[in-house]
Amino acid sequence: MTETRFYDEELKVAFPLIVQDEAAKGEFSHFLVPKDLLPAITHHLHTQPSLHGRLTLLWAVDNRPIRDAYGLHYLFTLGASRSWVVLSTELAEGDRLFPSITPHIHAAMWYEREIRDMFGLIPQGHPDLRRLVRHEHWPKGTHPLKKNFPWDHVLGRQQGEHHFRRIEGEGVFEVPVGPIHAGIIEPGHFRFSVAGEPIMQLELHHFWTHRGVEKLFEQQTLTAAVPLAERVSGDTTIGHSLAYCQAVESLLHIEVPRRGRYLRSLFLELERLHNHLGDVGAICNDTAYALPHAHCGRMKEQIMQLNDKLTGSRFLRGVNRVGGVEIDLTVAQLAEVVAEMDHIEKDFSELELIIIHNASLTDRLETTGVLTERTAWDHAVVGVVGRASGLDQDLRRDRPFAAYDELPVKVVNYRYGDVRARIRVRMDEIHESMRLVREIRLKLPQGPVAVEPSRRAQAREWALSAVEGWRGEILYMVMAGENGTIHRCKVRDPSFANWPAIQQAVLGNIIPDFPLINKSFNLSYAGNDL
Amino acid sequence: MFRILKKSLKTGVVTGQHPAAAPLEETSTSEAKEKARPFRSSLAFRAVDTGSCNACEMEMNALANPVYDIERFGIHIAASPRHADALVVTGPVTVNMEHALKDVYQQTPDPKIVIALGDCAINCGVFKGSYAVTGPVDRHIPVDVRIPGCPPRPVNILNALQELRKGSDKG
Numbered sequence: 001m002t003e004t005r006f007y008d009e010e011l012k013v014a015f016p017l018i019v020q021d022e023a024a025k026g027e028f029s030h031f032l033v034p035k036d037l038l039p040a041i042t043h044h045l046h047t048q049p050s051l052h053g054r055l056t057l058l059w060a061v062d063n064r065p066i067r068d069a070y071g072l073h074y075l076f077t078l079g080a081s082r083s084w085v086v087l088s089t090e091l092a093e094g095d096r097l098f099p100s101i102t103p104h105i106h107a108a109m110w111y112e113r114e115i116r117d118m119f120g121l122i123p124q125g126h127p128d129l130r131r132l133v134r135h136e137h138w139p140k141g142t143h144p145l146k147k148n149f150p151w152d153h154v155l156g157r158q159q160g161e162h163h164f165r166r167i168e169g170e171g172v173f174e175v176p177v178g179p180i181h182a183g184i185i186e187p188g189h190f191r192f193s194v195a196g197e198p199i200m201q202l203e204l205h206h207f208w209t210h211r212g213v214e215k216l217f218e219q220q221t222l223t224a225a226v227p228l229a230e231r232v233s234g235d236t237t238i239g240h241s242l243a244y245c246q247a248v249e250s251l252l253h254i255e256v257p258r259r260g261r262y263l264r265s266l267f268l269e270l271e272r273l274h275n276h277l278g279d280v281g282a283i284c285n286d287t288a289y290a291l292p293h294a295h296c297g298r299m300k301e302q303i304m305q306l307n308d309k310l311t312g313s314r315f316l317r318g319v320n321r322v323g324g325v326e327i328d329l330t331v332a333q334l335a336e337v338v339a340e341m342d343h344i345e346k347d348f349s350e351l352e353l354i355i356i357h358n359a360s361l362t363d364r365l366e367t368t369g370v371l372t373e374r375t376a377w378d379h380a381v382v383g384v385v386g387r388a389s390g391l392d393q394d395l396r397r398d399r400p401f402a403a404y405d406e407l408p409v410k411v412v413n414y415r416y417g418d419v420r421a422r423i424r425v426r427m428d429e430i431h432e433s434m435r436l437v438r439e440i441r442l443k444l445p446q447g448p449v450a451v452e453p454s455r456r457a458q459a460r461e462w463a464l465s466a467v468e469g470w471r472g473e474i475l476y477m478v479m480a481g482e483n484g485t486i487h488r489c490k491v492r493d494p495s496f497a498n499w500p501a502i503q504q505a506v507l508g509n510i511i512p513d514f515p516l517i518n519k520s521f522n523l524s525y526a527g528n529d530l
Numbered sequence: 531m532f533r534i535l536k537k538s539l540k541t542g543v544v545t546g547q548h549p550a551a552a553p554l555e556e557t558s559t560s561e562a563k564e565k566a567r568p569f570r571s572s573l574a575f576r577a578v579d580t581g582s583c584n585a586c587e588m589e590m591n592a593l594a595n596p597v598y599d600i601e602r603f604g605i606h607i608a609a610s611p612r613h614a615d616a617l618v619v620t621g622p623v624t625v626n627m628e629h630a631l632k633d634v635y636q637q638t639p640d641p642k643i644v645i646a647l648g649d650c651a652i653n654c655g656v657f658k659g660s661y662a663v664t665g666p667v668d669r670h671i672p673v674d675v676r677i678p679g680c681p682p683r684p685v686n687i688l689n690a691l692q693e694l695r696k697g698s699d700k701g
């Protein structure tokens with residue numbers, strides 16, 4: 001807390017024109033900033049060694065129904081203390097321009113393009129103003145998150161073509177891949193430029209699965225939107241629903257009972273386990289080493305069957321609710337979970353030895369798809385990928401939620417940033433999650449698992465929430481509307497932060513290694529495209 | 531090597547170690563079964579995601595794990611629509627994917643079967659009505675088989691595919 005104060009003072013001294021919003025809850029410091037100052041102050045936050053701020057989220061809100069203005073908000077996570085600073089500015093009275101911060105904060109690139117597509121606000125000075133979410137066939141001047149855009153109206157199509165960045169020269173050719181892929185993967189387009197074998201450039205063209213999730217949230221009420229949050233990225237059902245519920249709970253001033261918080265941690269770890277197990281196998285499989293894939297597929301299946309037995313859903317759907325969890329576990333069930341953990345951990349440890357001692361596998365994984373710490377930091381990469389590139393960050397330790405304030409997590413960290421580091425992070429986290437599950441069983445307090453909301457949310461109040469899902473940081477910003485509706489819900493899956501970084505990690509590798517690198521990132525398309 | 535052998539021997543056969551499926555309603559009509567007649571001993575399908583939340587994909591991938599081992603029924607996943615006998619479509623058909631779906635359908639040789647997998651593909655699920663969704667799948671291409679669920683369990687998918695290929699009573 002004291003450290004937050006120190007940052008606050010420093011900022012106010014450096015930029016006397018900014019105003020601190022004292023009403024902000026203890027979770028973050030909030031400043032109101034004139035828009036012209038944005039580039040300077042964000043640059044200061046990002047580069048000042050004592051601050052070392054990472055752009056964590058950038059979102060816009062259409063406030064026009066109430067007053068004639070758009071709101072823009074920048075969330076930074078500061079250096080060692082991991083405290084949050086939010087900068088807010090307003091574009092009033094028909095002003096549609098705001099200064100781009102992308103020229104010196106690379107991580108803002110996609111956020112600003114997204115805001116331009118969804119709100120029609122223009123980041124001045126942005127180096128790349130091509131469309132991002134709305135593909136070129138969307139009619140001009142249609143911006144779905146503006147309040148006067150009807151949520152249920154499908155637009156006609158216009159002519160248009162996406163222009164990829166071109167590399168010209170002798171022997172350079174382009175390889176287009178997607179949107180529909182050979183295996184069972186989600187749709188996305190990758191455009192490679194190669195000269196001979198090595199990749200010189202990769203450009204992503206995503207957002208094929210854009211379903212209008214954020215607009216759909218605005219049609220729901222605060223307490224009823226949990227099923228939608230569960231379906232933002234299906235493999236992260238608990239992560240997303242938990243982040244959403246926490247945001248709403250802080251709007252409704254709900255304190256979730258301790259047992260409920262412990263169970264949330266338990267389910268979050270189960271979700272991490274089945275996904276990590278699947279990924280370890282799938283990475284091996286992409287080097288044509290099918291044996292670990294079969295074993296991992298079997299263990300993953302065991303956990304999903306366990307999920308099904310405990311909750312009636314293999315993906316743990318319907319577990320989270322606003323106020324706590326729907327499902328309580330009996331002593332016998334908990335014992336079964338732990339027995340299953342012991343069993344799988346032994347099984348997995350044996351497999352791990354097989355994987356680690358396979359020299360030809362190691363040869364494929366080492367130095368493949370290197371994402372350096374510097375590039376990872378510049379792209380504000382999060383989660384597993386970040387921890388494999390030396391970024392020591394994990395919300396379970398840094399900003400504890402659910403029961404993690406009472407469950408210390410040992411954060412895994414590797415420095416090399418190659419595929420091998422990313423598989424090792426997952427392997428270590430599998431053991432850590434199993435340990436956590438055991439600890440949860442020992443510490444699980446008695447009591448209720450949920451409370452009913454008793455208060456109403458104040459219209460226009462907003463709350464932020466962050467959860468370390470199995471992929472990385474999941475962020476939600478929920479702003480209440482009138483009578484328990486949702487005015488705006490900003491969803492940020494870790495994939496959105498990590499996708500651009502893959503364009504760097506593949507450089508100099510050969511195309512046949514791309515599926516392997518992509519698998520080691522294993523990012524969601526659905527969660528990215530919304 | 532010894533380690534690998536030991537592991538395999540210790541693990542044994544896990545195929546079929548899953549809970550039985552709760553019976554679903556009829557997933558395929560008798561016309562669909564008739565159409566599937568040529569594919570009774572082997573069926574290659576191509577997965578097309580038109581905007582699913584990816585849980586349906588995960589369950590399809592699970593079909594290939596040793597527990598369900600779908601290949602033992604002669605069903606495998608084709609890498610190109612031109613090699614496919616069937617399309618398995620998931621998701622509510624987003625505006626951005628609409629043309630890709632139609633293209634894939636065109637490129638799949640006849641006779642072909644279209645399987646709508648999951649509630650989204652059948653009725654758009656939670657994404658129904660959105661400005662970015664033009665589905666469900668049968669608005670754009672003819673659908674033969676519908677497998678409901680959000681997502682359907684792998685064993686249900688397996689049963690539906692088996693039922694489709696069992697043929698009508700006449701055999």
Ligand code: SF4
Nearest residue numbers: 582583648649650680
């Ligand atoms: S049916 Fe359910 S699980 Fe399948 S894609 Fe739709 S929301 Fe996801």
